[in-house]
Amino acid sequence: MADMDNFKEAETFGLNTPQKTIGFPIKGASNLDWGMKNRLSRIFGKDGKSLMLACDHGFIMGPTGGIERIDLSIVPLMKYADCLMCTRGVLRSVIPPTNTTPICLRSDAGSSVLTELNDNVMMAVEDAVRLNASCMAMMVALGDERYEGKTVANLFRTVDAGQKYGIPVMGVTAVGKQMARDARYFRLAARVCAENGANIVKTYYTEGFDTVVASCPVPIVIAGGKKLPERDALELAYRAMNDGAAGVDMGRNVFQSTNPAAMIRAVGAVIHKNLKPDAAYEMFQDLSK
16 A cells, blocks of 8 residues: 555646647547557657668568578668568567567568469467567458458458557558559559558559558558669659658668668658658768768
8 A cells, every 4th residue: 555654635737737639640540549559659750751671571582682681681770760570580580679660560471482472371469469569561462363352351350459459550562463553553452451450551652642642541651662773762762752651661672772771861861851862862872982
C-alpha cells in the first residue's frame, strides 16, 4: 500500500486549460488503437513520411547482389533509414538487438524464384510480437488467377491477428501477370489491400500515380523496384513523393548503388526535405567523394 505520510492533496487541475485533442497525421489511422498509432508513428515520424530500407529479397531470391552479407552491407545503413524491412531469419541472426530502427517484418513465405512465385502462407503473429515488430508485411498477388484468393486471405487473416496485438499490416502488391502494369491496376491493387484492412500499402510508381494515392485511404509507399542509375532512382522517389506517396521502400537502388551510404542519405533528403532530383544527385556525388 502506498505510504500516506506527507501525502499531498491534488490541487493542480489546470481549470482554465482544456485538455488538447491531438490529431493524428497518418492517413486513415485516426480511429486505430494507441498501440497501432504508436507503431505507425515509429515508421512515419513527425512529418508523416518514411524512408524504408528493404533487404527482404533473400526470402525468395537467396544472396542477391549487394546483400550477400547483410551484416556488412545493410547494418551500417540502418542509422539513415526510418524503418528496416527484413525477414525474421535475418532479424534474429544478423540485426543487433540494440537496434532502435523500427522493423517492418516480412510475414509471409512460400515459393521461391526456382518455382512459381506467390504460393505463400502467413507467419504466426505471436512471432512478430516476440520480435517487437512495428509492422507486418504481407504480399498480395492481384491478377494471379492461381494465388490471388490465397494471398488476399493471408492479408485478411494477418490484419485480424494484427488488430488483436496492435501491430499494423502493410499490403505489398505483387505485379499481376494478367493485368496491365498501369494506374488502373495499381489503383485496384492498392484499394483491395486497404479495403481488406492494410494500414499501409506498398506498390509501384506509374504514370497517373496521384490517382492511385487519392483512391487509397491509407498511406502508400513505393517500391524501389529494379536497379536504376542513381539520378533516375532519385527522380523516381521525388515524383512519387510529389504525387502524394508517404514514403519509399527502397532496396536494390540503395544497396546496389556505387555508394549505398551516400545514396540512402540522398533519398532521405528527397523524402524529408523535398530535395529536387538534381540537387539530390549532387548531394549523392558530393558524399561519394
